[in-house]
Amino acid sequence: MPSLHVRDPDPGLYNDDIRPTGPDERHWSVLNMASLWIGMVVCVPTYTLASSLIKEGMSWWQAVMTIMLGNVIVLIPMVLNGHAGTKYGVPFPVLARASFGIKGAHIPSLLRALVACGWFGIQTWFGGFAIYQLVNALWTDLLVGADLPVLGINAGELACFVLFWVLQLAIIYRGVESIRLLETLAAPFLIAIGLVLLLWAYLAAGDFSAMLANQGAFGPGGAKEGQFLSVFVPSLTAMVGFWATLSLNIPDFTRYARSQRDQIMGQALGLPTTMTLFAFISVAVTSATTVIFADPSTGALAEPIWDPTVLAGKIGGGFTVVLSLLALAVATLSTNIAANVVSPANAMINAAPEKVGFRLGGYITAGLGFAIFPWKLIETTGGYIFTWLVGYSALLGPIGGILIADYFLLRRTELDLDGLYRREGPYAYGRGFNLAAIVAFTLGVLPNIPGFLHQAGAIGDGVIPTWLDDVYTYAWFVGFLISGGLYLTLMRMWYPESGPAKPRPTTEEPSS
Numbered sequence: 001m002p003s004l005h006v007r008d009p010d011p012g013l014y015n016d017d018i019r020p021t022g023p024d025e026r027h028w029s030v031l032n033m034a035s036l037w038i039g040m041v042v043c044v045p046t047y048t049l050a051s052s053l054i055k056e057g058m059s060w061w062q063a064v065m066t067i068m069l070g071n072v073i074v075l076i077p078m079v080l081n082g083h084a085g086t087k088y089g090v091p092f093p094v095l096a097r098a099s100f101g102i103k104g105a106h107i108p109s110l111l112r113a114l115v116a117c118g119w120f121g122i123q124t125w126f127g128g129f130a131i132y133q134l135v136n137a138l139w140t141d142l143l144v145g146a147d148l149p150v151l152g153i154n155a156g157e158l159a160c161f162v163l164f165w166v167l168q169l170a171i172i173y174r175g176v177e178s179i180r181l182l183e184t185l186a187a188p189f190l191i192a193i194g195l196v197l198l199l200w201a202y203l204a205a206g207d208f209s210a211m212l213a214n215q216g217a218f219g220p221g222g223a224k225e226g227q228f229l230s231v232f233v234p235s236l237t238a239m240v241g242f243w244a245t246l247s248l249n250i251p252d253f254t255r256y257a258r259s260q261r262d263q264i265m266g267q268a269l270g271l272p273t274t275m276t277l278f279a280f281i282s283v284a285v286t287s288a289t290t291v292i293f294a295d296p297s298t299g300a301l302a303e304p305i306w307d308p309t310v311l312a313g314k315i316g317g318g319f320t321v322v323l324s325l326l327a328l329a330v331a332t333l334s335t336n337i338a339a340n341v342v343s344p345a346n347a348m349i350n351a352a353p354e355k356v357g358f359r360l361g362g363y364i365t366a367g368l369g370f371a372i373f374p375w376k377l378i379e380t381t382g383g384y385i386f387t388w389l390v391g392y393s394a395l396l397g398p399i400g401g402i403l404i405a406d407y408f409l410l411r412r413t414e415l416d417l418d419g420l421y422r423r424e425g426p427y428a429y430g431r432g433f434n435l436a437a438i439v440a441f442t443l444g445v446l447p448n449i450p451g452f453l454h455q456a457g458a459i460g461d462g463v464i465p466t467w468l469d470d471v472y473t474y475a476w477f478v479g480f481l482i483s484g485g486l487y488l489t490l491m492r493m494w495y496p497e498s499g500p501a502k503p504r505p506t507t508e509e510p511s512s
Contacts, residue, residue: 033266070239085251103432121369241393398444401484444483
């Protein structure tokens with residue numbers, strides 16, 4: 001491991017939040033890394049993924065396998081980008097300086113931050129809705145009322161959303177360290193809650209096999225037979241896109257890992273396994289609700305309940321409801337702070353290290369998360385999967401391709417650590433911007449824009465060629481490959497001297 005002291009850093013590029021982590025801060029083991037992922041995976045949006053795919057027509061096993069495959073794929077860039085965090089102890093915005101330039105790094109880091117703000121809003125909505133269900137379960141329909149104009153939710157739902165939002169502001173004020181212990185303790189508790197939920201559904205509904213067999217319409221003889229690929233491809237892209245955010249800023253966490261083995265094994269054990277388990281729990285329990293809540297007089301099956309916050313309000317007695325909804329709230333809280341506040345806070349610190357700290361960055365994140373009206377974003381599975389998840393993967397795929405091409409193929413994992421914190425150095429490029437990265441990023445995003453605008457409803461049917469819609473279904477993959485390949489080509493043409501940094505002398509006295 002190279003010396004992680006920075007010699008003569010520029011004050012405008014360096015502060016205590018984004019400096020390289022020292023040996024005494026490297027205490028995250030395999031278990032810690034796995035627990036981090038369990039804490040982030042066990043949340044309402046993860047639970048709803050498989051059910052959303054089933055609503056689009058997949059069978060239960062097709063939905064679970066799609067989720068598993070997507071997470072195995074995204075694990076690759078997750079581990080690769082995590083390598084630099086562990087080796088050099090730097091967060092994502094600082095790592096991006098090597099490829100995008102000292103100033104150009106603001107482009108990927110702030111784009112990642114904006115996506116995190118969207119996810120912050122979505123998670124906050126789920127957490128607030130859990131409180132809403134809890135209040136209505138304890139005091140029957142106390143908060144039920146007509147929807148407010150423009151907002152599209154009632155006053156009770158808005159009040160609970162704001163309450164959960166304010167609760168997170170309080171935690172941001174105390175700092176991210178205040179939830180680290182909670183998240184570590186929450187991981188086994190949340191897995192246990194999921195397994196208990198599965199057991200409850202099995203005992204209440206009986207054998208799952210018949211119910212699961214009826215889920216979806218892509219099976220033999222199904223109404224949508226032959227259309228599986230038309231849903232599978234964009235759904236797989238969406239599953240990759242679900243964690244494409246963390247695959248970029250994973251150095252924010254792996255910089256605390258004790259070794260490469262700890263970050264690799266921890267992520268491999270924590271991410272795809274937990275996502276697959278939770279996907280199965282989701283489809284099994286959702287299928288069971290059609291029988292558990294069937295009409296007792298006619299025997300007609302009930303509509304499947306795919307939202308766990310709604311389900312928690314219907315099961316068991318008062319104590320069970322309270323426990324279930326509190327578990328959802330805790331899961332949402334720990335996930336949101338770790339996954340959706342740390343990254344944008346670091347991005348904003350990187351933009352102005354002398355003015356911005358964790359608190360201010362977190363407050364800005366929370367404000368933007370509120371302003372997007374997240375309940376509107378996820379009100380349909382089409383908007384959730386094909387517009388939101390696939391849409392932002394079109395932005396993040398190209399960034400991932402550039403980062404990996406730069407760090408592994410161009411630099412061969414050898415960076416100039418001092419240069420990452422200096423305006424005049426190997427990563428200054430042209431006035432702080434690496435034109436090769438910007439051009440490669442732009443050309444990687446462009447092919448996906450027409451399909452995104454069509455999916456979002458900004459342009460009507462028949463306006464763009466069908467093949468552009470097809471390209472959009474592969475958004476993350478298209479952007480990743482185009483931008484990564486172009487970046488490598490342009491760097492070798494425009495900056496032929498770029499390559500692995502030479503090891504710096506170890507006899508010099510470091511400065512901080």
